[in-house]
Amino acid sequence: MKTSDIHSFAEYEKTYQISIAQPEAFWAEQAEKLTWQKKWDKVLEWDFVEPNIQWFVNGKINITENCLDRHLDKKGDKVALIWEPNDPDEKCIQYTFKELHAEVGKMANVLKNNGVKKGDRVCLYMPMIPELAISIMACARIGAPHSVVFAGFSSQALVGRVEDTKAKVVLTSDGAYRGTKTIPIKTVVDEAVLSCPLVDKIIVVQRTGEDVNMQPDRDVYLHDELKKVNAICPPEAMDAEDALFILYTSGSTGKPKGVVHTTGGYSVFVDYTFRNVFQMEEDDIYWCTADIGWVTGHSYLVYGPLIAGATTVMFEGVPTYPNSGRFWDVIDKYKITHFYTAPTAIRALMAAGEEIVKPYSLASLRVLGSVGEPINEEAWQWYNKNIGKEKCPIVDTWWQTETGGIMISSLAGVTPCFPTMAAYPLPGIQPVLMDKDGNEITDNEVEGYLCIKFPWPGMLRTTYGDHERFKKTYFSAYKGKYFSGDGARRDSRGLYRIIGRVDDVINVSGHRFGTAEIENAINQNIKIVESAVVGYPHDIKGQGIYAYVILTHDAENESIENVKTMINETIIKEIGHIAKPDKVQIVKDLPKTRSGKIMRRILRKIAENEISNVGDTSSLLNPQVVEDIIQGRV
Numbered sequence: 068m069k070t071s072d073i074h075s076f077a078e079y080e081k082t083y084q085i086s087i088a089q090p091e092a093f094w095a096e097q098a099e100k101l102t103w104q105k106k107w108d109k110v111l112e113w114d115f116v117e118p119n120i121q122w123f124v125n126g127k128i129n130i131t132e133n134c135l136d137r138h139l140d141k142k143g144d145k146v147a148l149i150w151e152p153n154d155p156d157e158k159c160i161q162y163t164f165k166e167l168h169a170e171v172g173k174m175a176n177v178l179k180n181n182g183v184k185k186g187d188r189v190c191l192y193m194p195m196i197p198e199l200a201i202s203i204m205a206c207a208r209i210g211a212p213h214s215v216v217f218a219g220f221s222s223q224a225l226v227g228r229v230e231d232t233k234a235k236v237v238l239t240s241d242g243a244y245r246g247t248k249t250i251p252i253k254t255v256v257d258e259a260v261l262s263c264p265l266v267d268k269i270i271v272v273q274r275t276g277e278d279v280n281m282q283p284d285r286d287v288y289l290h291d292e293l294k295k296v297n298a299i300c301p302p303e304a305m306d307a308e309d310a311l312f313i314l315y316t317s318g319s320t321g322k323p324k325g326v327v328h329t330t331g332g333y334s335v336f337v338d339y340t341f342r343n344v345f346q347m348e349e350d351d352i353y354w355c356t357a358d359i360g361w362v363t364g365h366s367y368l369v370y371g372p373l374i375a376g377a378t379t380v381m382f383e384g385v386p387t388y389p390n391s392g393r394f395w396d397v398i399d400k401y402k403i404t405h406f407y408t409a410p411t412a413i414r415a416l417m418a419a420g421e422e423i424v425k426p427y428s429l430a431s432l433r434v435l436g437s438v439g440e441p442i443n444e445e446a447w448q449w450y451n452k453n454i455g456k457e458k459c460p461i462v463d464t465w466w467q468t469e470t471g472g473i474m475i476s477s478l479a480g481v482t483p484c485f486p487t488m489a490a491y492p493l494p495g496i497q498p499v500l501m502d503k504d505g506n507e508i509t510d511n512e513v514e515g516y517l518c519i520k521f522p523w524p525g526m527l528r529t530t531y532g533d534h535e536r537f538k539k540t541y542f543s544a545y546k547g548k549y550f551s552g553d554g555a556r557r558d559s560r561g562l563y564r565i566i567g568r569v570d571d572v573i574n575v576s577g578h579r580f581g582t583a584e585i586e587n588a589i590n591q592n593i594k595i596v597e598s599a600v601v602g603y604p605h606d607i608k609g610q611g612i613y614a615y616v617i618l619t620h621d622a623e624n625e626s627i628e629n630v631k632t633m634i635n636e637t638i639i640k641e642i643g644h645i646a647k648p649d650k651v652q653i654v655k656d657l658p659k660t661r662s663g664k665i666m667r668r669i670l671r672k673i674a675e676n677e678i679s680n681v682g683d684t685s686s687l688l689n690p691q692v693v694e695d696i697i698q699g700r701v
């Protein structure tokens with residue numbers, strides 16, 4: 068028996084029509100499927116100018132009651148979470164819904180004992196260990212918004228995020244295993260909190276067992292704290308519009324913003340989208356390879372699957388350890404039926420060759436998914452042929468940290484899939500394409516800026532501590548509409564293909580960085596006067612980072628190797644390894660408009676190697692630099 072609501076193409080079409088004609092009734096019907104402590108008074112209040120969005124007004128709900136408690140009766144002994152460690156020889160851990168419920172209760176009591184109260188923000192800087200999934204739910208249990216920071220970010224990046232949320236408690240681990248490496252995690256936190264005076268408690272999970280600095284009165288080990296608690300922790304009654312979590316994401320300015328998701332709408336949206344996109348049956352096993360440090364891990368590794376009562380798999384390691392067959396090995400090991408990953412991972416494993424896939428059966432697979440960036444035709448075909456054996460639908464799911472859940476995607480086995488196309492808007496989602504003058508394009512076979520013209524329950528409500536920024540970033544470019552920052556094409560059938568970002572955001576291996584954010588980090592070098600960063604097509608990463616830098620007079624004779632090392636050092640310090648530039652070009656000057664603005668359009672063309680077509684340079688202050696840059700391209 069499928070847990071979805073839509074089972075045929077005709078049903079999709081009908082549901083979509085109803086959802087657009089009567090969105091409030093449609094979403095109320097979906098919300099009824101969850102357990103509420105108190106029903107809402109009003110389904111929706113909204114204003115995309117202010118902007119102000121509220122769903123299920125005055126409703127009371129706890130997301131963990133929906134993930135856990137309500138399943139205990141019928142499926143308490145069903146496996147909820149399977150954890151696969153980095154080392155394939157280490158024992159995996161499985162939690163039934165009953166066990167997970169108990170673990171979350173205990174962790175919630177640990178948080179309470181350590182001073183966390185409803186409304187307090189808690190920062191989680193942890194590797195992919197079960198305690199991370201348990202902790203986010205423990206926070207939700209007691210109404211403390213969680214802010215997960217991907218454990219690949221640097222201590223500087225962590226400082227910015229901890230400071231912004233004013234978190235007093237940080238959860239972390241001693242270290243992390245990633246492939247052959249052991250990464251000191253606690254050390255990064257130690258360094259960060261030197262600049263975060265508000266942090267008065269660090270709860271440390273022992274994972275690697277190595278010696279770490281434990282500051283008395285501030286740092287405690289989780290295993291010691293767990294001895295002091297029981298598993299009973301009633302779910303806090305949360306207002307539908309109380310914050311559930313904050314997650315930082317990059318935009319076109321230098322400072323990442325805290326995307327705020329609230330409790331009621333997010334729960335309804337991830338539940339509805341998960342069940343209908345993936346179309347799981349009761350005994351299926353679902354694996355999403357995303358890290359919980361990103362929104363995909365929040366919505367479709369933890370919350371969505373658990374609300375739906377599905378078995379979800381969490382993987383600690385990397386796709387290439389002990390070899391590039393690891394994903395396929397794990398699929399066979401657990402008989403995974405639904406597999407959700409990113410194009411960059413597919414391309415990397417594709418590059419490893421078909422031979423590596425051959426020994427694996429992969430016969431359990433029925434549905435494949437893709438997320439995070441546009442999937443190119445070649446990767447789609449490879450995924451379809453070698454992994455799906457041409458019998459699994461591939462859902463290409465378009466969404467964003469800000470949207471909370473899937474917005475445009477085929478529904479597995481229900482609506483058709485087309486290579487490289489996200490295709491169908493989900494029921495309740497009203498995408499529109501806009502032209503550069505701000506008019507809605509209503510025809511088909513067109514390209515435009517992708518906006519959403521009606522609210523959906525999973526959308527962000529604000530950017531933490533800065534509502535003006537929320538308004539400016541998402542609701543100013545096109546009046547009365549949410550602007551995604553993506554460009555898209557609508558084909559003759561009305562289906563969508565996402566082209567990619569049209570703002571100053573680069574999507575590297577599915578991770579978002581602002582060009583300004585990377586430039587700020589590069590400019591920390593005393594030997595660099597100025598820099599400009601653009602994205603360019605990269606075979607594995609989707610987009611690579613191309614940095615143009617101007618050196619100071621004193622540094623003019625530095626070798627390119629030294630310059631790269633220098634740049635990498637500050638990038639690693641300010642952001643993390645994931646943001647290191649792929650290419651660096653030393654330039655004498657950057658193309659600028661008369662008002663001093665860098666002409667990124669030209670730099671992008673050069674990085675893409677489209678040098679015969681750099682466009683009009685006549686409005687530049689310094690058109691002569693373009694030829695020099697073209698000559699020196701790398």
Ligand code: WT7
Pocket residue numbers: 316361362363437438439440441442463464465466467468469489551552553565566567568574577578579
């Ligand atoms: C950006 C959002 C969605 C969760 C993970 C990334 C790009 C995402 C697709 C897709 C084409 C996609 C967009 C979007 N993107 N999914 N299926 N096809 N592009 O979340 O870090 O907030 O990034 O990722 O450019 O704006 P994120």
